[in-house]
Amino acid sequence: MDALQSRRIEAISIAVAVVAIGAGTAYYLYITRKPKPCLDPDNFKEFKLVKRTQLSHNVAKFRFELPTPDSVLGLPIGQHMSCRGKDSVGEDVVKPYTPTTLDSDVGYFELVIKMYPQGRMSHHFRELQEGDYLAVKGPKVNDLSIQCLAWIRL
The missing domain is CATH 1.10.287 (Helix Hairpins)
Structure with missing residues (x-):
């Protein structure tokens, strides 16, 4: 036994x-x-505007959907993305922006944009309506971010 x-x-x-x-x-x-990031640092990708909220006479919050409900943007802290649009005469304009959402937010990202009367990219955002698409690429790292991160590591 x-x-x-x-x-x-x-x-x-x-x-x-x-x-x-x-x-x-x-x-x-x-x-x-970790979910695969949606951004591509070399090529612009289109993201659909699903909600536009006017915050003041010249500031609006734009919510863009990602390809799937569990997708993440893929934009680490200290980096930005390039947004492409058309100015008032139809010429391409590219400007860097940083979302107000975290990279841990899934399914969407948001931008809060102040639109200036003579701003070339401001014109594009003023014209952007729900259902339209915004071309975005990134992440992009700026020199100041690299310097700050190096200083923090010291």
């Missing part, structure tokens, strides 16, 4: 170890799993 009982204990111990390793691996993969 002692041999049979020790084999059962050994089998139960192995089973518990296998379950613990499996659960630990699943937890690790769940925690470290």
Whole structure:
């Protein structure tokens, strides 16, 4: 009986170890799993404007949807993205912006934009309506961000 009982204990111990390793691996993969970022640093991608909220006479909040409800933008802290639009005479304009949402926000990103009367990109945002698309690429790192991050690491 002692041999049979020790084999059962050994089998139960192995089973518990296998379950613990499996659960630990699943937890690790769940925690470290990161969605693929939507931004492309080399090519402009189009994002649909799903909501425009006027905050004042010259400031509006623009909410753009990402390709899937669980997508993330892929814009780390200290970096910005380039937005492309048309000015009042139809010429292409590209200007850097930083979203007001975090990179952990899924399914959308938001921009709060102050629109200046003579601003070339301001014209594009004034004309942008829900259902329209905005061309965006990034992330872009500026020299000041690199210097700040280097200083923080010291």
